[in-house]
Amino acid sequence: MRLRPYGEDDRWLTAALEGDPDVMRYLGGPAPLGRVQQVHERRVGAAGGEWYRTILAGPDDAPAGVVAVFGTAWQGEQIPELGIxxxxxxxxxxxxxxxxxxxxxxxxxxxxxxxxxxAFIGAANAAAAAVARRVGFVSAGPVDVDYEGVPIRCEHWLLDLGASPAELAG
Ligand SMILES: CC(C)(COP(=O)(O)OP(=O)(O)OC[C@H]1O[C@@H](n2cnc3c(N)ncnc32)[C@H](O)[C@@H]1OP(=O)(O)O)[C@@H](O)C(=O)NCCC(=O)NCCS
Structure with missing residues (x-):
């Protein structure tokens, strides 16, 4: 498995992810078509300080998903948020x-x-919470997050990048 920068050709991947009810179950539900284009353009146009990466996996190195660290407005400031x-x-x-x-x-x-x-993870999103915990995120408690106008009960997770790489590999 490897990552490469999200690119112009990955619009289909954003459409497949954001349009899928199961993928979007804890993220406010499937996106309307217009939002897919918006999300794609934001990913392609990301400048320094934001990372949108396409996950490549399997013997044919095929796109498997998107992982990103991007800026989010939170309590009056811009913070880096993880999404996958x-x-x-x-x-x-x-x-x-x-x-x-x-x-x-x-x-x-x-x-x-x-x-x-x-990371802001839907309160019932057990898979995402398990993944966050495994890579070293620590829960900072419950919060309500507005996701594209839909209020979602989430758990707020934090990963301190001062942690040693050995901790993250555990
Ligand atoms: C979140 C996501 C990336 C996790 O990937 P995944 O391939 O499903 O997760 P994995 O198979 O690696 O499982 C990770 C852990 O979750 C557990 N898990 C997986 N699905 C689960 C479920 N439905 N219920 C409970 N635990 C579950 C696994 O047992 C594993 O636990 P472990 O680390 O203790 O062994 C994936 O489910 C996804 O794309 N979800 C939709 C988008 C989303 O919600 N993203 C998160 C937004 S922040």
Whole structure:
């Protein structure tokens, strides 16, 4: 498995992820078509300080999902937030999500731009919470997050990038 920068050709991947009711179950539900284009353009046009990566997996190195660290408005400031989505047929496979997050965290840490990463995970999203815990995120408690106008009860997770790489590999 490896990551590459999200690119112009990945619009279909954003459409497949954001349009899927199962992928979007804890993220406010499937996106309308217009939002897919918006999300795609934001990913392609991301400047320094944001990372949108396409996850490539399997013998044919095919796109399996998207992992990102991007700026979010939170309590009056811009914070770096982690997000990950795998195509529905590619879940529960050999730690793909954990591996992809470790790779992007290493990249973000190496940039020196970000002291810690936030994640907001739907309260019932057990798979995402398990993945966050495994890569070293620590829960900072429950919060209500507005996701595209839909209020979602979430748990707020934090990963301090001062943690040693050995901790993240555990
Ligand atoms: C979140 C996501 C990337 C996790 O990837 P995944 O391939 O499903 O997860 P894995 O198979 O690697 O499983 C990770 C852990 O979750 C557990 N798990 C997986 N599905 C689960 C479920 N439905 N209920 C409870 N635990 C579950 C696994 O047992 C594993 O636990 P372990 O680390 O203790 O062994 C994937 O489910 C996804 O794309 N979800 C839709 C988008 C989303 O919600 N993203 C998160 C937004 S922050």
């Amino acid at each position: 989505m795998l195509l529905p047929g590619l879940r529960r496979r050999h730690g793909l999500a954990v591996g992809a997050i470790r790779l992007i965290v290493a990249e973000v840490r190496a940039s020196g731009l970000v002291p810690r990463i936030h």
